[in-house]
Amino acid sequence: MIRIQGLTKTFGTGEAATRALKQVSFDIQQGETVSITGPSGCGKTTLLHLMAGIEQMDAGEVWIGDTPIHLLKERELSRFRLEKMGFVFQSYHLVPVLSAWENAALPLIAQGVKRKAARERAMDALMRVGLADRANRYPSELSGGQNQRVAIARAIVGEPLILWADEPTGALDTDTAEQVVGLLDMLNNHYRTTIVMVTHDPQIAARTHRTIRMQNGRIVHDGGDRS
Numbered sequence: 680m681i682r683i684q685g686l687t688k689t690f691g692t693g694e695a696a697t698r699a700l701k702q703v704s705f706d707i708q709q710g711e712t713v714s715i716t717g718p719s720g721c722g723k724t725t726l727l728h729l730m731a732g733i734e735q736m737d738a739g740e741v742w743i744g745d746t747p748i749h750l751l752k753e754r755e756l757s758r759f760r761l762e763k764m765g766f767v768f769q770s771y772h773l774v775p776v777l778s779a780w781e782n783a784a785l786p787l788i789a790q791g792v793k794r795k796a797a798r799e800r801a802m803d804a805l806m807r808v809g810l811a812d813r814a815n816r817y818p819s820e821l822s823g824g825q826n827q828r829v830a831i832a833r834a835i836v837g838e839p840l841i842l843w844a845d846e847p848t849g850a851l852d853t854d855t856a857e858q859v860v861g862l863l864d865m866l867n868n869h870y871r872t873t874i875v876m877v878t879h880d881p882q883i884a885a886r887t888h889r890t891i892r893m894q895n896g897r898i899v900h901d902g903g904d905r906s
């Protein structure tokens with residue numbers, strides 16, 4: 680479902696050049712959960728950003744189903760991202776002046792869904808992450824784990840094919856991290872959402888079907904499927 684071919688990225692030029700990714704290739708099946716691990720600076724976030732079309736590659740191809748992400752124009756890419764992908768980051772990236780449900784509804788509003796319908800779907804997403812009773816709270820009135828669940832509600836509100844997560848548990852204590860990972864498991868089990876997650880935590884990585892380990896811009900280990 681996701682096909683990565685010869686993905687290459689260099690930041691900077693000349694002496695200052697960093698070859699962040701070197702000819703990375705692999706496939707991810709629909710419904711698979713994949714962890715990307717490896718030491719700091721090995722290229723994990725760069726890989727995630729190139730796959731999601733957030734950053735431009737120097738060379739290579741990224742196919743999502745029949746769609747060549749590497750060939751899309753910015754406007755087509757934005758729409759594709761909005762409709763087919765959800766994003767979760769370590770630092771939540773919630774809008775502080777919007778309530779939980781308004782944050783969760785943002786991707787729908789951006790797609791032109793009317794406020795009332797967007798609210799209903801945002802409430803449904805908040806229910807799925809166990810936060811329906813906090814819908815009117817602002818990010819400053821919620822705990823870290825609750826804010827990450829709001830961010831997950833926002834990521835899944837459009838029922839994406841793929842959820843990209845960059846260190847989603849990085850800012851959370853062990854118990855809260857466990858809850859968030861349990862939630863991602865549930866989303867994968869119930870909705871077959873494909874999940875690709877960058878994490879440096881081996882215990883979190885062990886919870887996904889497959890672990891890809893990177894070093895110095897290359898894949899050095901691909902753990903295969905647990906099933």
Ligand SMILES: Nc1ncnc2c1ncn2[C@@H]1O[C@H](COP(=O)(O)OP(=O)(O)OP(=O)(O)O)[C@@H](O)[C@H]1O
Binds near residue numbers: 721725
């Ligand atoms: N915008 C940028 N400009 C210059 N260099 C960059 C940029 N983004 C990343 N890099 C470099 O590319 C390499 C890969 O970075 P990347 O963020 O992908 O690593 P990472 O494995 O996600 O690291 P971490 O675990 O520390 O977040 C690093 O050497 C980094 O310094």
